[in-house]
Amino acid sequence: MQAHYIICGQVLSFTGSPFEVEQPDQAVQIYEAVAIGAAHDAGEDTGKRTGQDHTGSHAARTVLALGTRADLQAAFPQATLVDHGNHLILAGFVDAHVHYPQTAIIASWGKRLIDWLNSYTFPEEIRFADRAYADDVAQRYLDLTRAHGTTTMCSYCTIHPHSVDAFFTAAQARGQRVVAGKTCMDRNAPDGLRDTVQSAYDDSAALIDRWHGVDRLSYAITPRFSPTSTPDQLAAMGALWSAHPDCLMQTHLSEQTDEIAWVKSLFPDARDYLDTYEQFGLLGEKAVYGHAIHLEARERDRLREVGAALVHCPTSNTFIGSGLFDMAGLIAQGQRVGLATDTGGGSSFSMLRTMAAAYELGQLRGTPLHAAELLWLATQGSARALRLDGVIGNIAVGMEADLVVLDLASTPAIAQRSARADDIWDAAFATIMMGDDRAVVETWINGQRD
Ligand code: GUN
Ligand code: ZN
Numbered sequence: 001m002q003a004h005y006i007i008c009g010q011v012l013s014f015t016g017s018p019f020e021v022e023q024p025d026q027a028v029q030i031y032e033a034v035a036i037g038a039a040h041d042a043g044e045d046t047g048k049r050t051g052q053d054h055t056g057s058h059a060a061r062t063v064l065a066l067g068t069r070a071d072l073q074a075a076f077p078q079a080t081l082v083d084h085g086n087h088l089i090l091a092g093f094v095d096a097h098v099h100y101p102q103t104a105i106i107a108s109w110g111k112r113l114i115d116w117l118n119s120y121t122f123p124e125e126i127r128f129a130d131r132a133y134a135d136d137v138a139q140r141y142l143d144l145t146r147a148h149g150t151t152t153m154c155s156y157c158t159i160h161p162h163s164v165d166a167f168f169t170a171a172q173a174r175g176q177r178v179v180a181g182k183t184c185m186d187r188n189a190p191d192g193l194r195d196t197v198q199s200a201y202d203d204s205a206a207l208i209d210r211w212h213g214v215d216r217l218s219y220a221i222t223p224r225f226s227p228t229s230t231p232d233q234l235a236a237m238g239a240l241w242s243a244h245p246d247c248l249m250q251t252h253l254s255e256q257t258d259e260i261a262w263v264k265s266l267f268p269d270a271r272d273y274l275d276t277y278e279q280f281g282l283l284g285e286k287a288v289y290g291h292a293i294h295l296e297a298r299e300r301d302r303l304r305e306v307g308a309a310l311v312h313c314p315t316s317n318t319f320i321g322s323g324l325f326d327m328a329g330l331i332a333q334g335q336r337v338g339l340a341t342d343t344g345g346g347s348s349f350s351m352l353r354t355m356a357a358a359y360e361l362g363q364l365r366g367t368p369l370h371a372a373e374l375l376w377l378a379t380q381g382s383a384r385a386l387r388l389d390g391v392i393g394n395i396a397v398g399m400e401a402d403l404v405v406l407d408l409a410s411t412p413a414i415a416q417r418s419a420r421a422d423d424i425w426d427a428a429f430a431t432i433m434m435g436d437d438r439a440v441v442e443t444w445i446n447g448q449r450d
Contacts, residue, residue: 001064003037003076004447008069009084009405010424013395014380019331024370025425031066034089035076036401036447039064060216061401061447082449084405087441088428090375091394092151092402093351094382095340097250097290097311099156100141100167100180101125101134102344112321113256116345118190125183126192128158134166141343142170146450148350149404149440152393154179154250154288154340154386156222159195161203168211175215175446177392177400179248181222182207186233201236208244216400216446218247220288225252226263226276238281248286248386251277253310254299255291256322274299283308288385290342291316292330293323304335309385312377313342314357320345327358328367338385339377351378352435359433371429401447406431410439 011031018024038059065072073081101124108120128134145153157163157180164182171178184200185193195203204221212219221244223229223237241249254260254273267276274295277283285307292303292310303310312325330337340346341354348354355374362369369377383393392400408427409415414434421427431439442449 001037001039003035003064003072003079004061005037005082006033006035006069006072006076006079007082007084007089007403007405008033009087009089011066011395012088012090012375013066014376017380018370018372018376024372027376028372030424031068033067033069033072034063034395034403035065035072035079036061036403036444037064037076037079038062038447039398063395063397063399063401065397066395084441086408088406088408088424088431089395089403090406091379091392091399092404092443092445093149093378094338094386094388094393095145095150095153095351096288096309096338096382096385097313097340098153098343099345100138100153100343101128101156101158101163103137103141103144106344106349107347108344113259114262116320121344122190122193125158126190128160128163129192131162131166134158134160134163135170138166138170142174142176144349146174146443146445147440148352148437149406149443150349150351151402151404151443151445152177152179152383152386152388154220154248156183156224156250157181159183159185159193161207164207164211168217172215172217175448177216177388177402179218179220179386181220181250184223184233184237185228187230188228197230197232197236200233201240204237204240205243208247212244212247220248220250222249223251223282225259226273227259227266231267231280234277234280234282241284242281245284245286248288249282249284250288250290251282253277253289253292254294256320257294260294272296272299274302278302286387288338290340291322291325293317293325300330300333300335304333307336309336309338311338311340311382311385312358313340313346314361315348315354316342316346317361318357319347324361324365326365327362327369328365336385337377338382340382350436352432352439354378355432371425371432374432375428401444403444405441405443406435406439407441408439410435414439
């Protein structure tokens with residue numbers, strides 16, 4: 001066991017979920033320092049397929065120990081010390097629902113969901129027929145998100161299989177843990193943006209074979225949403241998922257009332273929106289549903305029974321005008337909830353801005369979230385939604401070494417507010433509400449800093 005770095009600051013480690021204790025801060029421990037390094041010797045067989053690794057070593061970097069600076073220096077005398085003073089150090093942000101191909105059309109004006117898809121999203125996604133364009137956007141998206149402290153995301157790609165290759169190739173070169181899948185659509189999409197029942201199945205299966213479980217990459221089977229897939233395509237996706245049950249399955253659910261009415265007209269026999277997935281084998285514990293705002297009682301009960309994940313995308317929900325996600329009610333019901341930007345329906349790449357929007361939507365429903373709850377949702381909560389909570393989303397021994405270092409006084413406005421802060425939560429809350437990429441001092445991916 002060899003520690004490469006000891007990083008000092010205010011190191012935030014969750015001991016549990018802040019939603020499951022009396023006071024949210026009881027689920028958190030703050031340490032002076034964290035040691036990260038390789039738990040295995042370089043080159044040791046980890047039992048996983050690996051490609052070229054930018055670290056020059058195949059060993060995963062993990063959290064080795066947490067404690068005082070003095071204790072960790074005594075335990076790992078060879079390690080390089082990185083002193084971040086009072087900065088807050090937490091697990092890298094996990095963005096549980098994004099569309100990397102929408103990077104260039106983020107903040108497009110004036111449309112609600114279906115018009116927004118037709119006016120902005122689909123024309124942009126058609127451009128991904130060009131592999132070089134897909135490579136360019138994948139690199140730009142990963143640069144932008146790293147600058148915002150996001151280390152893992154679960155992304156939709158486009159219908160083009162090479163849009164998945166572009167994304168995984170770029171993430172792999174950065175040593176990054178990402179989840180992604182080819183978006184499947186065989187109706188209600190323009191020419192150049194439809195696949196077929198057979199090609200969606202075959203292309204997705206080939207991509208699973210090529211990428212799933214390679215290095216830190218994993219595949220999510222991705223029917224876009226039930227309006228853009230025929231029943232036959234949804235059934236094919238269900239069959240593919242049952243052949244690859246260790247993959248996630250991601251799609252959209254109950255985002256806008258117009259969309260729900262459209263789904264009901266397309267699937268007149270379905271009991272509700274969720275049933276358009278359930279009847280085709282697209283409901284399960286590894287399902288990840290984006291938005292899930294306007295849920296009916298049966299849908300909520302089924303989602304909880306199977307342990308599927310719901311992903312809250314607050315900047316998108318306000319930007320596209322979708323509605324108010326019932327965070328408090330769903331969490332109280334025991335639902336698995338993650339947090340996401342929904343780039344580019346969401347209006348920011350920043351998980352700080354996303355936490356701020358989640359707070360504001362909570363206020364509109366009379367249920368404000370504590371800073372510890374917001375930070376948990378943006379890290380462990382999203383990792384839990386992606387079934388990666390044993391691996392990423394917390395600074396704890398054995399977890400992969402993806403970290404973000406936040407300056408809690410990154411602008412004059414935040415600095416003067418945090419100077420008044422009573423405690424670390426008050427200080428962190430000012431950065432959550434007012435911060436952006438200027439607050440991100442460093443982002444560490446797999447034990448390497450940018
Ligand atoms: N529903 C189906 N596709 C999309 C998309 O790309 N973004 C959002 N926000 N909702 C969708
Ligand atoms: Zn989406």
